[in-house]
Amino acid sequence: MSTDMTMPNVLRPGEYLYASSLTSPSGRFTFHNALGAGTALHDNGTGETLWTVPYDNVHGLSTFSFGLDGDLVVWNHHRDPGWRAGTAGRGAVELRLSDAGDLELADATGAVVWSTGTAPGLDPFPPYEGVPGLGSVLSRGQSLRHQSLVSDDGDTVLAHTDFGVCLFLDEGGVRWRHPVEEPGTALELGTDGILRLRAGTGTRHEFGGPAEELRVLPGRVELRDAAGQVLWSAGGDHRPGGTPTGPRQSRLQRWFDSLAPDHGYTVAVVRDVTPEQALTRWGVATPVRATWQQHQAGRHDGVVPVAAVPIRNGTLLLAGAPDLPGDPLSPGTTVLRESRTIPCHGYSTEFSMHADGDTVAHLREAHRKIRKGLTHPGLVRAANETGVGHLRGNVDWAAAFAGLEFLFRAAGIDGIDGIARAARADGVDGADKVDEAAGVDGVDLADLAPADLRGDLLGGLVPAGLARPSGTPEPVTPPGRTPLPDRDCLLVRTDFSDDAAWEALLGALAAGSLFDDAEVDPVNDPAWAGATLDEVVDAVPDLARIPAVYIADTEAITGEGYPVLTVNAAIPRESEDYEPEPGSPRSIRVTADELWGVHVNLEIANIGWEEIVEVADPEDGVFRGY
Structure with a gap:
């Protein structure tokens, strides 16, 4: 959202609109990112929609972002870009909504590098009498038309659209809604102090009054009289689970996803190391100062842009590529790192923690999955503080x-910067002395803002080969066994003691619809007789494209209901790099009549592996249906 309420018509790099709006100085024109209705430019004088951001790949909630790379992008709720202006690297520093009706992107000289070109051909413009609300307050005589009020903490939005009025909590969903069935309305606090939803000269609904102001607060909206008494309110008293403090995932991802949308990013916090030292460890021989756009402009296939931001007690490193390693940064200190590949449908590719040259903790969702060290006390505390309630x-x-939020919280839990934040929050006089003792100038991670990222940053280019892509491992066929076929649904027979029992199993699978739609050609090759689970899984041609591997072993052929051994293709065997997640075994058994349903639901991610495991019989580990 625009961070400067004195200029509600401007966005700068790193800022965004999420269920919020820009308003031209006169109030006539609004550019609004509306919940479930895309992002559009409206003329409140005529009621026309002048321009709509294309959003073919955006369904439901979206964010309109002015990225750190200088591009305008609409991101869908999967963190995939749905539309771009194509202005990355062109030096854009300001997006401005003018009273002429144009949305314009300008560089530092004022030159326009992109525009909607939507100024109506009216000369002179007819006068516009509306007075918009600004910031978090709607006062007497003001109104909202395709506009929003945002609480001071930036988390709660009261938005007016053609569909009515809605109070929305970032990461908390809709708290209150008053729908309408007709366009052309406005939310108005009249000169008589009555808050009403008006259409033309008529009133569609009165909420209360007479009042002096409507104010948006964290989690709620209140209509107050001159004495401060609340006459009407909506949304409740508090955010569910309490109001979290510090960095928030929703904000951080809107900043950092724009580092390199086509390539992915790496973000790392290096404790007790200066920006120059951190960049040297990542291979920048001669750092220079430039904006992220300028660092990015020097990119070609053989190099990756990186930059450093001084933070209290360390350095924040940014890189325009995923998989840049964290261990070279960590001799003598602690490093936390998060990497993401684009597109990734909401998953962070990797999270890791390194201390004095060793990898302390590591989680990678991609093949092959890595999971170790996640019981580290600092990480447990960070997870307990995460503001996303269902992940806490x-x-x-x-x-x-x-x-990203997890990284920031883990990096700021212990040490002198955490003490400094606590002292500042409590109003302790000694906060400045604590800051001085830290020995490194810079912002606290909890206070990081887009302004800290869009200026000149120390950085440079490093060889692209420094990044280590995870990739998919090559299949390994054991000696004496034949290669497995590449199938959407792979069933491998390993017991050849009873052909009649095998045929009975196939019949049960057919009755359960397994062969109706899936690409299934069961592997019925004696070369696989007696093969172990690991031998089968290691030989699968492309584990990343299938949700599970199915093995017809002795128990599957002879057991009641034909319980086929079902192996989660994403979970590797226990090893030094993979510690099993509690409650998520690598394999279970699924009866033949339920196998097709399990396969389809896993394939389309309609249900997760953990949900199937929860329903399996706790006595024998067999899934027999819901």
């Missing part, structure tokens, strides 16, 4: 789905 307390989920 789960280290695996926090690292995978809220990796």
